[in-house]
Amino acid sequence: MNQDTEALPPLNITPELIQQHGLSEEEYQQILKHLGREPNLTELGVFSVMWSEHCSYKSSRVHLKRFPTEGPQVVQGPGENAGAVDIGDGLAAVFKMESHNHPSFIEPFQGAATGVGGILRDIFTMGARPIALLNSLRFGELDSTQNQHLLKGVVSGISWYGNCIGVPTIGGEITFNDIYSKNPLVNVFCLGIVKKDRLLRGLAKGEGNQVLYIGAKTGRDGIHGATMASDSFDDASEKKRPNVQVGDPFLEKLLLEACLEFLEQDLLVGIQDMGAAGLTSSSCEMASRSGTGIELDVAKVPRREPNMTPYEILLSESQERMLLVAQPGKEDAVLAVCRKWGIDAAAVGKVTDDGLLRIRDGSQIVAEIPADAIAEGAPRYERPSAPPQYQELLQALNLDTLPDVKDATDALLQLLNSPTIASKRWVYRQYDYMVGTNTVVCPGSDAAVVRLKGTGKALAMTTDGNSRYCLLNPYMGGGLAVAEAARNLVCSGAEPLAVTDCLNFGNPERPDIMWQFIMAVEGIADACRAFDVPVVSGNVSLYNETNGLSIYPSPIIGMVGLIEREDDITTQWFKQSGDHILLIGETREDIGGTEYLKIIHSREQGMPPYLDVDLEQAVQRCVLILIQKGWVESAHDCSEGGLLVTLAECCFTHPSTTFGATITLNQERLRLDALLFGESPSRIVISVKEDNLQHVTQFIQDLGTKVPMSVLGQVTDRDRMAVTVQRAHEKQVQQLSWSVEDLANRWQNSLVQQLDAAQTS
Amino acid sequence: MNIGIIVFPGSNCDRDCAHVVSEVMGHSAHLIWHQEPAIQDMDAVILPGGFSYGDYLRTGSIARFSPIMEAVFEFVNRGGLVLGICNGFQILLEAGLLPGAMLRNKALSFICEDTYIRIENAETPFTNSCEAGQVIKLPIAHAEGNYYTDPVTLSALQANAQVVFRYCDQDGNATTISNPNGSLDDIAGIRNAKGNVLGLMPHPERCAEAILSNQDGHSIFKSMVSSLMGKSPLSV
Numbered sequence: 001m002n003q004d005t006e007a008l009p010p011l012n013i014t015p016e017l018i019q020q021h022g023l024s025e026e027e028y029q030q031i032l033k034h035l036g037r038e039p040n041l042t043e044l045g046v047f048s049v050m051w052s053e054h055c056s057y058k059s060s061r062v063h064l065k066r067f068p069t070e071g072p073q074v075v076q077g078p079g080e081n082a083g084a085v086d087i088g089d090g091l092a093a094v095f096k097m098e099s100h101n102h103p104s105f106i107e108p109f110q111g112a113a114t115g116v117g118g119i120l121r122d123i124f125t126m127g128a129r130p131i132a133l134l135n136s137l138r139f140g141e142l143d144s145t146q147n148q149h150l151l152k153g154v155v156s157g158i159s160w161y162g163n164c165i166g167v168p169t170i171g172g173e174i175t176f177n178d179i180y181s182k183n184p185l186v187n188v189f190c191l192g193i194v195k196k197d198r199l200l201r202g203l204a205k206g207e208g209n210q211v212l213y214i215g216a217k218t219g220r221d222g223i224h225g226a227t228m229a230s231d232s233f234d235d236a237s238e239k240k241r242p243n244v245q246v247g248d249p250f251l252e253k254l255l256l257e258a259c260l261e262f263l264e265q266d267l268l269v270g271i272q273d274m275g276a277a278g279l280t281s282s283s284c285e286m287a288s289r290s291g292t293g294i295e296l297d298v299a300k301v302p303r304r305e306p307n308m309t310p311y312e313i314l315l316s317e318s319q320e321r322m323l324l325v326a327q328p329g330k331e332d333a334v335l336a337v338c339r340k341w342g343i344d345a346a347a348v349g350k351v352t353d354d355g356l357l358r359i360r361d362g363s364q365i366v367a368e369i370p371a372d373a374i375a376e377g378a379p380r381y382e383r384p385s386a387p388p389q390y391q392e393l394l395q396a397l398n399l400d401t402l403p404d405v406k407d408a409t410d411a412l413l414q415l416l417n418s419p420t421i422a423s424k425r426w427v428y429r430q431y432d433y434m435v436g437t438n439t440v441v442c443p444g445s446d447a448a449v450v451r452l453k454g455t456g457k458a459l460a461m462t463t464d465g466n467s468r469y470c471l472l473n474p475y476m477g478g479g480l481a482v483a484e485a486a487r488n489l490v491c492s493g494a495e496p497l498a499v500t501d502c503l504n505f506g507n508p509e510r511p512d513i514m515w516q517f518i519m520a521v522e523g524i525a526d527a528c529r530a531f532d533v534p535v536v537s538g539n540v541s542l543y544n545e546t547n548g549l550s551i552y553p554s555p556i557i558g559m560v561g562l563i564e565r566e567d568d569i570t571t572q573w574f575k576q577s578g579d580h581i582l583l584i585g586e587t588r589e590d591i592g593g594t595e596y597l598k599i600i601h602s603r604e605q606g607m608p609p610y611l612d613v614d615l616e617q618a619v620q621r622c623v624l625i626l627i628q629k630g631w632v633e634s635a636h637d638c639s640e641g642g643l644l645v646t647l648a649e650c651c652f653t654h655p656s657t658t659f660g661a662t663i664t665l666n667q668e669r670l671r672l673d674a675l676l677f678g679e680s681p682s683r684i685v686i687s688v689k690e691d692n693l694q695h696v697t698q699f700i701q702d703l704g705t706k707v708p709m710s711v712l713g714q715v716t717d718r719d720r721m722a723v724t725v726q727r728a729h730e731k732q733v734q735q736l737s738w739s740v741e742d743l744a745n746r747w748q749n750s751l752v753q754q755l756d757a758a759q760t761s
Numbered sequence: 762m763n764i765g766i767i768v769f770p771g772s773n774c775d776r777d778c779a780h781v782v783s784e785v786m787g788h789s790a791h792l793i794w795h796q797e798p799a800i801q802d803m804d805a806v807i808l809p810g811g812f813s814y815g816d817y818l819r820t821g822s823i824a825r826f827s828p829i830m831e832a833v834f835e836f837v838n839r840g841g842l843v844l845g846i847c848n849g850f851q852i853l854l855e856a857g858l859l860p861g862a863m864l865r866n867k868a869l870s871f872i873c874e875d876t877y878i879r880i881e882n883a884e885t886p887f888t889n890s891c892e893a894g895q896v897i898k899l900p901i902a903h904a905e906g907n908y909y910t911d912p913v914t915l916s917a918l919q920a921n922a923q924v925v926f927r928y929c930d931q932d933g934n935a936t937t938i939s940n941p942n943g944s945l946d947d948i949a950g951i952r953n954a955k956g957n958v959l960g961l962m963p964h965p966e967r968c969a970e971a972i973l974s975n976q977d978g979h980s981i982f983k984s985m986v987s988s989l990m991g992k993s994p995l996s997v
Contacts, residue, residue: 164812249815250771430871435774440972
C-alpha cells in the first residue's frame with residue numbers, strides 16, 4: 001500500500017466491529033487474504049456493503065445459474081443494469097424487476113418511491129427510454145390499520161414518483177395475506193425501449209478516461225441501506241428509518257433526459273446507476289466488468305452536508321446519482337448537457353489499468369482494494385437446505401373430510417369480495433397509466449399492453465406469482481408463476497419473449513427457507529426452459545423475516561411478450577351479446593392452495609394445482625393462433641377464484657358496459673367446488689362470434705386431442721349470469737344465477753369498503 | 762401549420778402533444794426549450810402537461826418565470842392561440858394569462874381516469890368543430906385540478922362564456938359525483954376574455970387516435986387547425 005495511507009490512524013478491528021458490519025469471521029479472513037493486510041475502516045465498510053446479501057447474492061448465486069439465459073431474442077442477459085431482448089425494427093426492449101421490501105416496511109412512502117426511482121435508473125442507464133412501470137405488492141389483510149397504512153403509503157409513494165417522472169404505471173398485481181404484515185413486498189418492474197445497436201453498458205474502459213459523477217449531491221442518507229436489506233427485522237427496526245433514502249422524481253426526470261441526450265450525441269464509454277451501496281458498488285462493478293481499475297477522489301464528489309468522511313461518501317445511498325465514463329475529448333459535451341438540464345456534474349476520477357479501486361481524499365489514499373475482489377470475489381455459499389418438517393402437514397388435505405360447497409351463489413360473492421381478487425381500481429386510479437399515449441390496454445385486463453409508435457407492434461407485460469402455491473410446493477409454485485405469466489401474455493395476443501424475476505424469500509441461513517428457494521428456482525428454471533423464455537435480469541430479496549417469522553416463498557415473475565400486429569391485441573372482457581363462450585383447457589380436482597379454500601374454509605393447505613407443461617403449452621399455442629387468425633373476441637386466463645370468477649370478470653370488466661352470460665357446465669365426476677372455484681392451470685376462457693365458432697372448433701379438432709375444449713354458453717345483454725350444472729349420471733340439474741350488477745358491485749367496491757371500515761374502526 | 766410545444770424541465774406530455782400534432786394531424790410540431798428567448802413562426806403554442814419543476818412550491822409557479830414565458834405573453838398579446846393542458850393550464854393560471862387558481866383535488870389524491878366533459882362554448886378557436894352541449898370523454902390525470910376563483914371573477918367567466926368545458930356525467934348532467942376533483946362550478950376548462958388562450962385539465966392528446974379506444978380529444982386539435990387556416994404565423 002502507498003505510503004500516504006500510513007498517515008491514517010491505525011484501526012483496531014475488533015470482532016464487534018466486524019459483526020456490526022454484518023460480516024462473519026470467515027468472511028473477514030477472506031478480506032485479509034484479498035488485501036494481504038488488515039483493512040482500514042473505510043475498506044471494511046466497502047467490503048461490508050459489497051459482500052452484503054443484497055449486493056453480492058452470496059446465498060443465491062450458485063442456484064441462479066440454473067436459469068436459462070440465452071436465446072436468439074436475447075440482446076443482453078443477466079449481469080448488466082437490466083436485460084434486453086430483440087423486438088424487431090432495430091429495437092430492443094430493456095427490462096428488469098427489483099424489490100424494495102425492507103425500506104417500504106420502515107417508511108412506506110419513500111421506500112416505495114425510491115424503489116421506482118431505482119428501477120427507472122436501471123433502465124435508462126442502458127440508454128432506453130422507460131415507457132412502462134408495473135408493480136407486484138404483498139400486504140397483510142386490511143382489517144389492521146398498520147397494513148392499511150402500509151398499503152396507502154406504498155401506493156402514494158409509487159404514484160408520486162412515477163407520475164412526476166412521466167412514466168406510466170400500467171399494471172401489476174396485489175395480494176393480501178397476514179404473513180406479509182411485518183414484511184410487505186414491493187417489487188417494481190420497468191421496461192424501456194432503445195435502438196438495439198445503441199445499448200449502453202456499465203463499462204469503465206480506456207485507461208485515463210475520465211470518470212464523471214452526475215446528479216444529486218451526496219448526503220448521509222441510506223448509509224448501509226444494503227446491509228439493512230440483508231438482515232431480518234425485529235421490533236427495533238423502526239430505528240432503521242434513517243437508513244431509508246429520500247427520492248426526488250423531478251431530479252430523476254432531468255437525469256433521464258440528460259442520459260438520453262448523452263446517448264443521442266454518443267458521448268459515453270459506459271454508465272452505471274448508483275443504487276445500493278452507492279458510489280462503491282457502481283465503481284467496482286464498472287471496473288470489474290471491464291477488467292480495469294478506477295481511481296476516485298472523494299474530495300471532488302458533490303456533497304450536501306459538511307464534514308462527510310470518505311466512509312460516508314462511499315457508502316451513501318443518496319438517490320438520483322450516476323457514475324459515467326466519458327469518451328476521451330467528449331467530457332465538455334457531457335458537462336454541457338448537464339448544464340442544460342441543471343444537473344450537478346463533477347470529474348471525480350479516472351479509469352486505470354491496475355484493477356484496483358483506489359479511493360483518494362485529496363492527496364491521501366484512503367482505500368485501495370482489487371475491484372474484482374469486491375465484486376466478483378464476493379463469498380458464495382451453498383447453504384444447507386432441507387424441507388421443513390411441517391411440509392407434509394401443509395400438503396395434507398383430505399378432500400373426503402372437506403364438505404363440498406353448500407351455497408355456491410354466496411361463495412362467488414365472497415370470492416369477488418376478497419381483496420386479492422377484487423378490483424384494484426382504488427390503487428391504479430392514483431397512477432398515471434396513460435402518459436406517453438402508448439397504453440392501449442389499461443390496468444384491469446390480463447396483461448398491460450403498450451403500442452410501439454411507428455412500428456405497428458405492441459408489447460404486453462405482466463407480473464405474476466402465487467406465494468401460497470409456493471409455500472405448499474415451491475417447485476410447482478415457481479413453474480405455475482411462469483405458466484400464468486405466459487398465459488396472461490398469450491391472452492392479450494402476445495408471444496412470450498423473456499423473463500425478469502424478483503425472488504422474495506425469508507432468511508437463507510435457515511435450511512427450510514433455503515430449500516424453498518432452491519426448489520422454486522428449479523421450478524422457474526424448468527418452466528422457463530419449457531416455454532423457451534430465458535431469464536434476462538432479476539433480483540433476489542432474502543431475509544424477509546421479522547421476529548423469526550418468514551414470508552411465504554414469493555418468487556414474482558415479470559414477463560414480456562411481443563404482439564406482432566396491433567390487430568391481435570386482445571382483452572379479457574366480453575365484446576357483444578350472442579358471442580359463444582369457450583373454455584380451452586380442462587378443469588380437474590384442484591382445490592389445494594386455492595383462494596376458495598382460504599376464503600370459504602379458512603385453510604391454506606393441500607397440494608397446489610398440478611402444472612402439466614405440455615398441456616399448458618398446447619393450450620397457449622392454440623389460443624395464440626386463434627387470436628392471430630382473428631377469431632377471438634376476448635380471452636381471459638383462469639386463475640385465482642377459478643372458472644366462475646373468470647366468467648364474472650369477463651361479464652363486468654368492459655370499460656363502458658356489462659354483459660350477461662348463460663352457461664352450462666358438465667360436472668362429470670368433479671366436486672362442485674372444484675368445478676366452479678378450483679384453480680386448474682392451463683385454462684383460458686375465450687369468446688368468439690357466431691360466424692367463427694365453426695372455424696374455431698374445427699381448428700381445435702384438427703389439432704387432435706391435445707387441446708381440450710368445451711363450449712360453455714353464450715354472452716347475453718341481460719343483467720344475469722346464469723349457470724346450469726349438469727350431473728352426467730344423476731340427471732340432476734343445478735341452477736345458479738346472479739345479477740351481474742351485484743357481482744360487479746361486490747368486486748368493484750370491496751377494496752374501498754375494507755379501507756373505509758378499517759379507518760372507522 | 763407549425764405548432765410550438767414548450768418544454769419546461771419536468772414537462773412530460775410534450776412528446777405526446779408533438780405526436781398528435783405531427784402523426785395524427787399531419788402538421789409540424791416544434792419542441793421549444795423553456796430557455797429560448799423567442800417563439801418563431803408559430804401558428805399556435807401548446808403548454809403541455811407534466812410536473813414542471815416537480816410541482817415544487819405550487820404547480821406551475823416556477824415555470825411561470827421561465828425565459829420563454831415573456832415570449833408567450835407577447836404571443837398572446839398579438840393574438841396567437843395558446844392551449845394549456847393540465848400543468849400547462851396551471852402555468853397559465855400562475856402567469857395570470859387565465860384567472861383563478863388550482864386547489865388540491867377534494868379527495869387529496871392523484872386521479873387518473875376518464876371523465877365526461879360538456880362543451881359549454883363551441884364558438885372558440887379550440888372547440889369550433891364541436892357543438893354546444895355536446896358531451897365528450899377525456900381523461901384526467903392530476904392531483905391539483907380543483908379550480909377555484911373569487912365570486913366576482915366567476916360571475917365574469919360565466920357572463921362572458923369563458924367557461925368552455927364542465928365535468929358532467931355521460932348524459933351531460935353536472936352532478937356532485939360527476940365532478941372528479943371538487944372544481945368550482947364543475948369547471949374543467951376556461952378561456953381568456955379575448956378568446957385566444959384556453960386552459961383545461963383533461964388531456965385531449967391522450968385520446969385522439971382509434972388505437973387508444975377514444976378519439977374525442979381529436980376535436981380540440983381539429984378545431985385549432987381549422988381556426989388557424991388562412992392566418993399567418995407569428996414570431997415574437
